[in-house]
Amino acid sequence: MNKQTPLIQIKNLDLHFGAFHALKNVSVDFHAGELVGLVGDNGAGKTTLIRVLCGIHTPSAGEVYFDGTRVKTFHPKLAIDQGIETIQQSVGLCDNLSIARNFYLGREPVKRFCGLPLLDFAKMREMSGRVIRQFGLRENVSVDDEVERLSGGERQSVKIGRAVEFKNRVVIMDEPTNHLSVREREHVNELALQLRDQGLLVIYITHDIFQVHRLADRIVIMENGEKIEDASTETMSAEALEEVIRQGGRIVEKRDAV
């Protein structure tokens, strides 16, 4: 699997926010059909790295390749057009809009009416309705309801449903099971595996090494803006990886010294 061209290849990536050095010489490959756990403490640079991939931040130095082609312009719209969907903790849904409007935000289907491109509400309602039921939203929630009325788990379900529906190549899940009940969490995790089995690249960001170790093919650990570990889950146990996180990468140096 890992011998083919990586779907996403990051080489020597650096990112500065003014004087703050957020990402330091990060190099990592991601392959299609792979579920990669991206783990690290708060402020380790996980989310920052992901924000480069989904076009929000432009790197200060280094290269990013998508499907073998060098990415020159970083913009969220371009990332979405290439099939990179991100499910973030607090971002992605507008509280003031209905579920149907949120579901299609930025990709609204239109129907010509007297030559005018008007929103195709029938399609928006039908498709989003089908998907949110599949993802276990309450029967009394209508697709015309504003997202503000949804619980945390239901919001996550809408975002994941959206990512699944639009046949993406890369789904990045940023702490996808926060605020979810146990059953919802299992559901989301099953879904992540399902996406991988369909040949998508799934990048799963979490604090919880034990949770993601059960799912992932590979774990990448970040600390202080650096990649400190990149290991297959077959070769390293969750306990060993947890130790790496606890030591903040120092164990790696020790291991190298030995």
Next chain:
Amino acid sequence: MFFPTSLSRGAGFGAVVGVALMLSVFTVIDFGGWWTVQTVTNVLHFASILGLIAMGQALVIMSKEIDLSVGSVYGLAGVAFITLQPDLGVPGAIVAALLISALIGFLQAMAVLKGALPSMIVTLGGLFTVRGIIYVWTGGSVRAFPEEARSHWITRMLGGEFLGLEASLFWLLVLLAILSVLLWRTKFGNHLLAAGGDLDSAKSQGVQTDRTKTIAFVTCSLLAGFAGIVTLADRPQTHVTLGELLELEAIAAAVIGGCLLSGGRGSLLGAVLGALIVVSFRYELIALGAPSSWFMTFVGIVLIVAVIFNQKLARAAGHSL
């Protein structure tokens, strides 16, 4: 479809109640004075002009920005229309006045979006700058149309009566319908509401929020400029104070109509009804013989009552502010 949608969202519903309440009170206290052709015609004309500006303001407020320059843009477009007419003719002067308005909106949008500056400050600067241009351009003098420009068919279509209606009311209704479709039934509208409601989420879904907000600013300036042209087509005489304080009345109208300054929610119909409330109060107070200076106080009270009411309404509908 779009009216029920916007009404069911709560926004704008308060203004409908407000108008009904206001008309009931005026009917009871001053039936003979209020329901005359003269009063109704005048109120509708001035409410239409304020309504045009308030709709633009509502769009900008829904995108979570504000435009304080509309009164000055209204004045400058009027001055440009009258002053350029001898050289460009009536159609040319209208096009030039609208282009000037659009340009002001565009420049302000660039300063706000590319310069990452608060729109309140940028458009406050716009308010003073544009008013200054009016003073310099007119030299403080009053200007008026010659007879042939007054009787030009376009001037009459904008300013006189049209299909049995006050022309201004006709234009207001046409633009209200077009803009409501634009806001509630197009991609652009969805992007505008998303950008106003949650900018980061809109961006994360690939919405080009800067472009969307720029269109909102330009549309707002265009509507203010168009309102200035319509005003002067009806009474073709300019003075340097044309449109002063109109920005505050337009904001008041939009807010009375249910637009929340927190962005993402509002109603164009509500903004128009808000304009009707503001203008009606001015007329009725004068008609009742109250000193004209009381008008400001009353608008202030109506504004505060409306905000409290709209807030309760939004809470009842399950919205937070």
